[in-house]
Amino acid sequence: MGKKIVSFGILIALLLVTILYSAATGSIKVGLIELAQGLIWGGNESVEVVRDLRLPRLFVAMLAGAALAVSGVLLQAVMRNPLADAGVIGISSGAGLVSLLMVTIFPALYFWMPLFSFLGGALACFLVYSLSWRSGLSPLRLILVGVAVNATFTGLGQSFNYRGSYAVTSVNQAISSIFTLKTWSDVEIMALYGGIGLVLAMLLGSWCNMLVLQDKTAKSLGIPVTKARLIVSAIAVLLASVATAVGGLIAFVGLLVPHIARLFIGSDHKWLLPFSALGGAWLILAADTLGRTLLAPTEIPASIVMTVIGGPFLIIMLRRSERVHGH
Template sequence: MRRELLTPYPLPRPVERLAWTALFGGMVLLMIASAISLLVGTRLISPEGVLQILLVADPWSFDRIVLVDYRLPRTLLGLLCGAAFGVSGALIQAATRNPLADPGILGVNAGAAFFVTLAVGLLGFHSIEAYLWFALVGAVIVTLAVYALGATGRDGATPVRLVLAGVALSAVLGGIGSAITLLDPQAFDSMRFWSIGSIAGRDMEVVETVAPFIGIGLLIALIAARPLNALALGDDMARSLGANIFRARILTLVAVTLLAGAGTAAAGPIGFVGLMVPHVVRWFTGPDQRRIIPMTMIYAPVLLLSADIAGRLILFPGELEAGIVTAFIGAPVLILLARRKKASGL
């Protein structure tokens, strides 16, 4: 009995076929979004041009500089940060049993961004190798603070309390961060687009710096998937099934810290990716985290890359930051989810 409840939830045959179709479709969409991200921008590059760049080693070709030095790091960062924000949202939703949870809504991204602001404004750090650690510390501190605030009172950490605590703390940290920015605008001039949420203008050094942290975070998320299935039944039931609740929550906290912290340090506080994608994924996978987390790793980068591509086309030849596009899509989604009596099953 215990083993059956801790193994993946069985899916009816038609639903299982739908899940496999969604997996295959997501991989195809991911490849298409990655290819378009490399080709589309202020300067359009044809697929034939990409092949010529790869086959003809001309380091001084302008198209090669655009592709290799600008669009390739941007695309890789979209893949990494998309997976990081999406999976961290899925983990938070599962751990708190809150369908409205998201690293942006619960203040995790705001905490990471605030500590990066402190590192840049007060300590003068401008290298991602330096302020990445501040982002990780800020993510874990604000995560614990939101849970502590939400847990006060007779009912404990209810979904509504956690959302209110996260929104309130995000507003406070955002206001203080804006005040620090105004005190020294020159120091933050290079971080204007980062504070909005953007994967543009990053080089391969940023990708190489955050990739190990995001990779470890994704691996821990996969390990935490099975005990999170037991936690979805409630703490008492999880204990009766032999699940280690403390270990599961520690794994979740570490994974969310690495994913949200590293993603925010690289791309800024991009919100709503971790809210929307897990909900869509659950339509195809059911409530099993062993299916939700891998599927989210595929569809979340598709969303972020699509938002980035849309931002390049909406104001062509200018650009609109990806964080603005995801917020434009995510805000109505949040309202619809909040108005629903029953959100996607957790």
């Protein structure tokens, strides 16, 4: 218990320091005292720019990171596979493709992007389940099918780039993972849908603890396995889809964060879910801040930073899982 509380305390302190650094650093540099005074009393043009441009970006990055990390925890519980992640198995790319397709065809429905993203994510999740199910869930088959589904949806999404349409270009920018020009309305959408998903996820810790067991064992403990799997999957898809609709396509968050979180606080989902939410918020905020400041004024998208970190991490995890299973 003591180690868990200390781990939470360190992570919260790390997140707060990163928030303050991210808010004060950029093309317009503002001291923390000046920032606080400007936010409270107003009348400072630099602080107003920070408030209207940098702070929404900061909140969207944190909320998207929290949503993707918690989505990863839920998917790993449902699929009994530590390699499951919305980005790896195609849920994020499915969400991005359907929202891109619908908004391209019906531009007036731009503000319904979270709904379209959810439908796309649900379609990808259904395809992964149905194509990988063969008298049970095989962790390896599930990942291989997920990678194939992800590649298909990603390829279809990228094919839109070659149509030369301004509308398509602008929508592509909307679902890219550069958090530039995010507004407080984006924060509201992310906070509403993402907040609902996060609260529901926190209430499902005991179900997640049961779902990682074999189905027969979970049923003997009184858990409605099929119903629980559907509900947990739906919440995971909601979180990943909203994060994709507002924050863009970012892979590996749901893979990295839960794995590292288990090293610090164990596998009890009642602790793992809130810790992963904080860890995901910090990771994406740190990735976005790094991408924004490293080669300023040029920006590196958070998705590229995460790919550079996550790719080698996935290889290490695959090698470890092979060693564990003795292959």
